[in-house]
Amino acid sequence: MISKMERQLIRDLASRVKELAKDPVMTERKESWYQHNDLKSTKPLLLVFPEGGWREVITPEMLVCEDEQAREMEWMLRARLYRAENINDDSVVENSWEVSKIITDTGWGLRKPGEGTAPVGNVFQVDSTIGYCPMVWTKGFSFNEKAMPFHPLIQDASDLKKIKAPVVSYDETATKQRFEIQQEILGDILNVKLVGKKYIIFNLMEMYTDLRGLQNVMYDLYEEPEMTHEAMSIFEEGFRNVIRQYQEMNLLELNNDFSYNGTGGVGYTRDLPQDENGAKSLKNLWALAESQEFTNVSPAMHEEFVMQYERRLLEPFGLAAYGCCEPLENKLDYVFQAPNMRRISVSPWANIELCAERIGKRAVYSWKPNPSYFINDYNEEFLERYVTEMLKATRDNCVEIILKDTHTCQKDPGRYRKWTDLCRRCMERV
Known part of the structure; x- marks a missing residue:
């Protein structure tokens, strides 16, 4: 049970969020994002998603609350405040508080829900305002920095029949209890809203390599191509089935706002919704697909073995984002076959000049600087050259700088x- 002291602490933090939301700069930033995502502005925008680094920014020892729900609320409010007051990127502080519906699913049949392997050794939560964040608020939190054993669960084509489409569940009773508690604490300070699924991602190859093993999948492209196609067909239909369940259970939520978008970005756009059916219509929503496991696969094979499946999943949605860490400069012809493509990830290993030329103003140029440069020596002279060169190459693009994947900040x-100040200096210079 949340104590009187915890309740007051949470309210005090929320009041600070409310005051920040009133700052005129937030209105300016919001309009900049609308212009940016609607491809009407070439003004560079800047976002920082510490991700794993959050565990060194707001540590478990900093939290005062003991109640599990109160700790999560405290951590989330502190994170929003730290980002606005200390990091000072172009994120928008809204006078809002979202309570997510408690939605789970059964997984893909070969592994128990929540059972981790090497790719998912640390559990992250996707928050609308913070993006991916480690669940620092949980009692006994620890971050596993060591390698983990990996054992492929799909050994041959006969194992594909073990893959089962996830069955979605919604705990309405627990959700109602959670909402009522948070509404009672924050309702007179922030706009408390119950929300469903806002972050929609189709990561077919991540799912498959997690079960088959990346090395095995690479060999399969030559030795067992039909097996790979069969697997992708199963995942395509499985994802389609999950979306259908979300629709039938009224679990989707509009994401044309401050919501985390793509693999870094926010969803503000006036091009959505496209009809009056709200979140019941996929045409009113953003969705994402990515296949970073195919970084070293040729454009034609990327299209054949995964992108064609992803594109069919993206087509019903109003707007689409594509990519994560995979360089896409030579694959953009295939990416743009999706007519709703609006945000494209330009990875740290992509050719920034070719991406600038080939993306143009057809989509948001979502640049991901190499996080290792930030994490390691943090050489400001080098970083200024690095950022300046990118900005010069993208003068005519709708460009955003998205720092992410910083799973440590070296406890600094x-x-x-320092990074946001450096980027702003470079923007002024260019």
Whole structure:
């Protein structure tokens, strides 16, 4: 049970969020994002998603609350405040508080829900405002920095029949209890809203390599191509089935706002919704697909073995984002076959000049600087050259700088502010 002291602490933090939301700069930033995502502005925008680094920014020891729900609320509010007051990127502080519906599923049949392997050794939560964040608020939190054993569960084509489409569940009773508690604490300070699924991602190859093994999948492209196609067909239909369940259970939510978008970005756009059916219509929503496991696969094979399946999943949605860490400069002809493509990830290993030329103003140029440059020596002279070169190459693009995948900041949280200040200097210069 949330104590009187915990309740007051949470309310005090929320009041600070409310005051930040009133700052005129937030209105300016919001309009900049609308212009940016609607491809009407070439003004560079800047976002920072510490991700794993959050565990060194707001540590478990900093939390005062003991109740599990109160700790999560405290952590989330502190994170929003830290990002606005200390990191000072172009994120928008809204006078809102979202309570997510408690939605789970059964997984893909070969592994128990929540059972981790090497790719998912640390559990992250996707929050609308913070993006991916480790669940620092949980009692006994620890971050596994060591390698984990990996054992492929799909040994041959006969094992594909073990893959089962996830069955979605919604705990309405627990959700109602959670909402009522948070509404009672925050309702007179922030706009408390119950929300469903806002982040929609189709990561077919991540799912498959998690079960088959990346090396095995690479060999399969030559030795067992039909097996790979069969697997992708199963995942395509499985994802389609999950979306259908979300629709039937009224679990989807509009994401044309401050919501985390793609593999870094926010969803503000006036091009959605496209009809009056709200979140019941996929045409009113953003969705994402990515296949970073195919970084070293040729454009033609990328299209044949995964992108064609992803594109069919993306087509019903109003707007689409594509990519994560995979360089896409030579694959953009296939990416743009999706007519709703709006945000494209330009990875740290992509050719920034070719991407600038080939993306143009057809989509948001979502640049991901190499996080290792930030994490390691943090050489400001080098970083200024690095950022400046990118900005010069993208003068005519709708470009955003998205720092993410910083799973440590070397216990130096102030480094994030140094980064945003550095980027702003480069923007002014260019």
